[in-house]
Amino acid sequence: MSWLRVETFVPGPAEEGRSPNLYMAPIMCQHCDHAPCEPVCPVFASVHTREGLNAQIYNRCIGTRFCENNCPYKVRRFNWFAPEWPEPLNLQLNPDVTVRGAGVMEKCTFCIQRITAGEIDARTEGRELKDGEVITACAQACPTRAISFGDLNDHNSQMVKRRVEGLPRVYTMLPQLNALPQVTYLRSLYNTTENS
Amino acid sequence: MAAAVDTNLEPRYIDVDHQVQRAMAPGSLKYWMWVLFCAFLTALGGGYRTDEVYTGLGKTGLTEPTMWAPYITNFVFWVGIAHSGTLISAILYLFRVRWRTAIYRCAETMTVFAVATAGLFPLIHLGRLWFFYFVVPYPNERFLQPDFRSPLVWDFFAIGTYLTISAVFLLTGLIPDCANAREVATGWRKTLYTIFSFGWQGTDRQWRNFQMVYLLLAGFATPLVLSVHSVVSWDFAMTQLPGWHSTIFAPYFVAGAIFSGCALVLTLIIPIRKFWRLDEMVTIWHLDNLAKIVLLTSLIVTYSYVVESFMVWYSQDALELTTFNQRYFGPQGYLFWMMVTCNCLIPLLLFSPRVRTNTVWLFIISIFVNIGMWLERFVIIAGSLATNTMPSQWRFYTPHVTEIVITVASFGWFLMNFSLFAKFMPIVSMTEMKEGISWLRQAARTSYPYRKAA
Numbered sequence: 109m110s111w112l113r114v115e116t117f118v119p120g121p122a123e124e125g126r127s128p129n130l131y132m133a134p135i136m137c138q139h140c141d142h143a144p145c146e147p148v149c150p151v152f153a154s155v156h157t158r159e160g161l162n163a164q165i166y167n168r169c170i171g172t173r174f175c176e177n178n179c180p181y182k183v184r185r186f187n188w189f190a191p192e193w194p195e196p197l198n199l200q201l202n203p204d205v206t207v208r209g210a211g212v213m214e215k216c217t218f219c220i221q222r223i224t225a226g227e228i229d230a231r232t233e234g235r236e237l238k239d240g241e242v243i244t245a246c247a248q249a250c251p252t253r254a255i256s257f258g259d260l261n262d263h264n265s266q267m268v269k270r271r272v273e274g275l276p277r278v279y280t281m282l283p284q285l286n287a288l289p290q291v292t293y294l295r296s297l298y299n300t301t302e303n304s
Numbered sequence: 305m306a307a308a309v310d311t312n313l314e315p316r317y318i319d320v321d322h323q324v325q326r327a328m329a330p331g332s333l334k335y336w337m338w339v340l341f342c343a344f345l346t347a348l349g350g351g352y353r354t355d356e357v358y359t360g361l362g363k364t365g366l367t368e369p370t371m372w373a374p375y376i377t378n379f380v381f382w383v384g385i386a387h388s389g390t391l392i393s394a395i396l397y398l399f400r401v402r403w404r405t406a407i408y409r410c411a412e413t414m415t416v417f418a419v420a421t422a423g424l425f426p427l428i429h430l431g432r433l434w435f436f437y438f439v440v441p442y443p444n445e446r447f448l449q450p451d452f453r454s455p456l457v458w459d460f461f462a463i464g465t466y467l468t469i470s471a472v473f474l475l476t477g478l479i480p481d482c483a484n485a486r487e488v489a490t491g492w493r494k495t496l497y498t499i500f501s502f503g504w505q506g507t508d509r510q511w512r513n514f515q516m517v518y519l520l521l522a523g524f525a526t527p528l529v530l531s532v533h534s535v536v537s538w539d540f541a542m543t544q545l546p547g548w549h550s551t552i553f554a555p556y557f558v559a560g561a562i563f564s565g566c567a568l569v570l571t572l573i574i575p576i577r578k579f580w581r582l583d584e585m586v587t588i589w590h591l592d593n594l595a596k597i598v599l600l601t602s603l604i605v606t607y608s609y610v611v612e613s614f615m616v617w618y619s620q621d622a623l624e625l626t627t628f629n630q631r632y633f634g635p636q637g638y639l640f641w642m643m644v645t646c647n648c649l650i651p652l653l654l655f656s657p658r659v660r661t662n663t664v665w666l667f668i669i670s671i672f673v674n675i676g677m678w679l680e681r682f683v684i685i686a687g688s689l690a691t692n693t694m695p696s697q698w699r700f701y702t703p704h705v706t707e708i709v710i711t712v713a714s715f716g717w718f719l720m721n722f723s724l725f726a727k728f729m730p731i732v733s734m735t736e737m738k739e740g741i742s743w744l745r746q747a748a749r750t751s752y753p754y755r756k757a758a
Binding site: 113115135144147148149150151152168169170171172173174176177178180181182184185186187188189190209210211212213282285 | 359360361362366367368369371372426429430431432433435436438439448450451453454455456457460539542543544545689692693694696697
């Protein structure tokens with residue numbers, strides 16, 4: 109059940125004596141502001157949170173799978189069977205993450221358990237959540253720091269800075285569908301034969 | 305009665321009674337074998353579905369991205385089948401079309417059972433069947449209502465309304481006929497007809513009220529012919545998936561629904577009139593008129609295919625172009641061309657009056673139309689999902705045993721219900737046949753091909 113897949117694009121045929129350039133894009137739920145998956149769910153299982161996350165409420169999901177049909181990025185995954193972990197793999201489960209049963213839809217949550225834990229910590233200490241305090245598992249695991257995560261409303265956050273600096277390279281996937289995804293990508297730069 | 309059969313042009317009221325009662329006589333061994341066979345298919349489907357609920361929907365061949373394939377195809381197919389029944393029983397009634405009288409009961413029965421079959425499929429395809437009631441707006445402790453923006457909720461209301469109205473319409477039309485059958489029936493059948501005749505005495509006042517109620521119900525049912533399948537088509541048109549997102553869907557689906565429905569009426573009525581010797585009432589003339597509707601709607605459906613493709617080409621939208629290219633020439637393109645053959649080319653034979661008045665030809669063509677219309681829904685649903693906006697996620701669907709068995713079982717379930725109803729209830733409306741008898745005589749005398757074929 110992959111919540112995040114890395115897609116590889118080959119932009120063109122290989123040049124003489126070189127292997128072709130590969131463009132990689134990690135594709136997870138784009139947490140669209142105008143999410144196509146939300147209005148089609150009959151039971152409000154796919155909803156927008158106040159913070160702008162596109163949440164999936166497993167308890168409400170009845171498994172119509174309409175959300176995946178309408179998702180242009182095809183990032184939602186369905187539990188076709190009840191999940192099973194042979195011992196001792198059952199011990200690897202993250203205690204902060206709900207285990208989904210058979211027949212429900214799931215997808216990348218932007219590590220909502222980490223966000224919530226960070227928020228609770230900040231609230232008990234009576235302060236605002238600081239940038240960099242919450243980091244998603246994918247951003248944490250990426251060795252080249254290709255993924256950054258932060259608060260869009262915080263104009264000084266690392267993520268917003270990166271977006272502003274890389275502005276000419278910023279794009280979203282399938283913008284013509286007007287889903288307004290919150291995940292943005294930076295166009296990759298490669299040396300070509302001419303300028304190398 | 306024998307005299308009437310010989311002269312053929314002078315049916316009397318009593319002949320109508322006799323012929324319908326003959327059809328309602330206790331079933332032969334062959335009939336019960338057939339019903340048992342259908343029941344067996346139903347039970348088999350029930351068994352597979354139980355297994356599916358127990359183990360998970362993974363039992364089907366469905367995978368991302370083809371989230372909907374055979375079950376929703378069956379759903380749209382059966383809802384579509386239902387529509388021609390209401391067209392024949394309600395719209396043609398309001399327009400005072402005479403030829404509906406002999407076939408409308410059959411068509412309407414088909415409607416009710418087709419909707420009842422269609423209604424099962426949204427449940428069959430649910431991941432968590434046991435929570436299906438979340439779609440129903442009911443007061444609950446969670447203060448949660450269904451999301452009325454979702455076309456699936458519209459579906460729930462559309463199908464619910466349609467099933468209610470068509471069942472009430474069918475039962476209302478049955479009242480005088482059941483009263484008629486009550487007079488001759490014995491044993492438990494008498495009890496059955498007594499219940500369904502709702503105390504009918506045949507008084508003037510009852511007839512007057514009956515006519516008014518029937519007219520009103522026909523008025524209620526008429527807009528449903530157009531609205532229900534439009535709502536079903538919005539399941540697809542309201543999304544932004546290439547191949548689904550199209551404004552033509554509502555009229556296109558309604559035409560397709562009437563097309564497939566009239567074809568299924570032909571498929572059902574031709575064996576019935578042969579085996580139960582109802583050919584004096586359901587004449588070639590009726591079948592010919594049905595075939596004309598099939599031909600007309602086939603042309604509309606063909607036109608819709610052309611317009612749909614034209615709009616895609618005209619828009620020059622890369623995503624749409626890719627999806628349609630895959631639909632026509634992709635790995636499952638043969639399904640599309642089979643569909644075109646069944647829906648657009650084979651019905652063209654109906655231009656010939658000789659084909660339209662030949663029951664064997666009509667039966668064969670109607671089967672092809674049904675196959676074609678099933679394929680149409682499949683091509684639209686599974687094909688568009690398989691070739692979606694993310695080329696990395698393309699995957700074509702191949703069915704597993706579970707969906708094949710459940711699809712076949714849906715036909716078994718429908719045919720079992722239909723056969724039982726047709727045996728135990730008057731499958732031709734005696735009341736309306738008697739109303740139209742003088743007119744029928746005239747038609748039989750004057751129209752050339754029917755006189756010859758009869």
